[in-house]
Amino acid sequence: MHRSIRHAAAPEFAGIDTWINSTPLTLAQLRGKVVLVDFWAFACGSCIESLPALKSWHRQYADKGLVVVGVHTPEFPFEEDTNNVKRAVERFGIAYPVAQDNGYATWAAYGNQRWPSRYLIDRHGRVVHTQAGEGGDAQTEAAIETLLAAR
16 A cells, blocks of 8 residues: 655654664654665565565665665564564665664554555655555655655
8 A cells, every 4th residue: 555645744763772784863864865764574574575675775776865774663572682683684685774663662653554664755854655565666666766856
């Protein structure tokens, strides 16, 4: 399910205990960049299937101003273990920042309801496109390109 939202301020990352592949990030410090927040869990089949698109966008658009942030929110107790998350990030070849949201604080701040879910944030810190569940890659990529072209 895809929807576009206009001018809704993106919630800040909240309750993140561990950052993988990055020092701690805030949306305030990422202002001026296009940010794609992806809620996922490493044992979620649909999440795993969506990783190739996310990794491709990171490779293709990072130098053009896109920051992909995976927010790992556990579905099962074994997904709460930081070492398990780090092993999964390595196994899947994820090079972009991953925030560990064990307490569901960022999940709740976004009002998120399912894995995977994507929130695309413009350079002004507003959520302008969302994708809940699998699919929608073409629409998400088109929205990324539009936002990156806008100055």
